[in-house]
Amino acid sequence: MPPRLLPASDNAAIDLAARRLAAGSLVGMPTETVYGLAADADNATAVHRIFGAKGRPADHPLIVHLAPGDGPQGWGAGVDHYASEVPAFAAALMQAFWPGPLTLILPRRNGVAAVAAGGQDSVGLRCPAHPVAQALLTAAAAQGVSGVAAPSANRFGRVSPTTASHVAEEFASMADEDLLILDGGACPVGIESTIIDCTRGHPVLLRPGMVTVAQLEAACGQPIRERDEAAPRASGTLESHYAPRARVRLMDAKQLRAAFEVLGRDAKNIALYVRSPIEAAKGVPHRRMPDDAAAAAQELFAVLRELDATGVRLIWVETPPADPEWDGVRDRLQRAAA
Numbered sequence: 001m002p003p004r005l006l007p008a009s010d011n012a013a014i015d016l017a018a019r020r021l022a023a024g025s026l027v028g029m030p031t032e033t034v035y036g037l038a039a040d041a042d043n044a045t046a047v048h049r050i051f052g053a054k055g056r057p058a059d060h061p062l063i064v065h066l067a068p069g070d071g072p073q074g075w076g077a078g079v080d081h082y083a084s085e086v087p088a089f090a091a092a093l094m095q096a097f098w099p100g101p102l103t104l105i106l107p108r109r110n111g112v113a114a115v116a117a118g119g120q121d122s123v124g125l126r127c128p129a130h131p132v133a134q135a136l137l138t139a140a141a142a143q144g145v146s147g148v149a150a151p152s153a154n155r156f157g158r159v160s161p162t163t164a165s166h167v168a169e170e171f172a173s174m175a176d177e178d179l180l181i182l183d184g185g186a187c188p189v190g191i192e193s194t195i196i197d198c199t200r201g202h203p204v205l206l207r208p209g210m211v212t213v214a215q216l217e218a219a220c221g222q223p224i225r226e227r228d229e230a231a232p233r234a235s236g237t238l239e240s241h242y243a244p245r246a247r248v249r250l251m252d253a254k255q256l257r258a259a260f261e262v263l264g265r266d267a268k269n270i271a272l273y274v275r276s277p278i279e280a281a282k283g284v285p286h287r288r289m290p291d292d293a294a295a296a297a298q299e300l301f302a303v304l305r306e307l308d309a310t311g312v313r314l315i316w317v318e319t320p321p322a323d324p325e326w327d328g329v330r331d332r333l334q335r336a337a338a
Helices: 011-022 044-054 076-082 088-097 131-142 164-170 213-220 253-266 293-308 324-337
Strands: 004-007 026-029 036-040 063-065 102-107 122-126 179-183 194-197 204-207 247-251 270-274 286-288 314-318
Touching: 004 011, 004 164, 011 026, 011 036, 011 131, 011 179, 026 044, 026 131, 026 164, 036 044, 036 131, 076 122, 088 102, 088 213, 164 179, 164 293, 213 324, 247 253, 247 324, 253 270, 253 314, 270 293, 286 293, 293 314, 293 324
Parallel strands: 004 179, 026 179, 063 122, 102 194, 247 314, 270 286, 270 314
Antiparallel strands: 026 036, 102 122, 194 204
């Protein structure tokens, strides 16, 4: 049997998924960002199954997701289990944005999550805000699972999944006993978390997301520095990532119109994702990109999958605005086009 999709509204499904995690199996888990391919972060064999299923290099670290617990800092037990140190600015970021779409890279405690960390002496931690993720993590914690490693539930380098059906499509060849998928609906944020390196005495942005630099700086009281060569490896930071089968090309509105007018009726095998109207695009697969960054992020990966499914060879995308709130969307599109 192929992987099962179970409604996350069913408490029995949550309990079954938690038992599966405790037993070393994989679970497709909804979060507010994207769906994750989850396993017990402290079970090396289970984590190796994630790498194998995704075709992901074993030195490319995974993010460990923590249960929210009780009170405003209920994730504290999970942080203490995995991190050997929490700088004051990192604690301020947790207080401001957890649960939520922010991952913090912290010094890793010896003897825990080594495989999930890709062999590094640091570990990425996040407390998700999605109620299904929280229910699953809480139920798994009751089964002795301190944290859940959960990269995006897709083949390595491909478009991230934002619905349970996307996960089922990615891993259709896996057996039911190897993968159970919780259907929690479409992910409300739609792109992966912002990642901040907290291992060097100051915060460094490793991956933009929907938590902006300005918000981060206001919360921690320090400037957010740009990524450099000393940064640890982190999820989703390869130059080429989030890519559909069709080749993605980014262009501004003027370039896009000019290129499309040259092709005219010969514009075969091209799909468009644009904010600006293009009259010549009638009959060509296309979607209009929202003017709001959050709305664009929420639908981005689903639109790329939809246009890719038409069988085109090229997807032309209008470059997002340079405004900071668009940084996460622009980053994903630039990597898809790399």
